[in-house]
Amino acid sequence: MKKDKAIFNWVLFLSLIVAPVLGMLFVSAPDGVEGTDALYFTAAIGFGWGLVLGMIFSVLWFVKKIFSR
Structure with missing residues (x-):
């Protein structure tokens, strides 16, 4: 359970901060x-x-946890 919490904390950090x-560094704004x-x-x-990538990761992680039982 602690490992899952640590992974989700990293995913949240990456999706909300990084x-x-x-985006500010590499995406150009429209004309x-x-x-x-x-x-x-x-x-x-x-x-x-x-957020989209975090959501996809969370769904895949959840499906993996369900089917690995």
């Missing part, structure tokens, strides 16, 4: 979006992708 930062709005826009894109 993904928006990666017409400038300044701090572009920064927030790219962070939101990274945050969204982090």
Whole structure:
């Protein structure tokens, strides 16, 4: 149980903290979006992708736990 909690803590950290930062660094905002709005826009894109990937990981982890019993 402790191992599962540690893994989920890392997944949450990656999806909530690291993904928006990666979005700010590597995603370009659409044309017409400038300044701090572009920064927030790219962070939101990274945050969204982090949530999607975290959700996929959680579902796969849950299915694995159910079928491994």
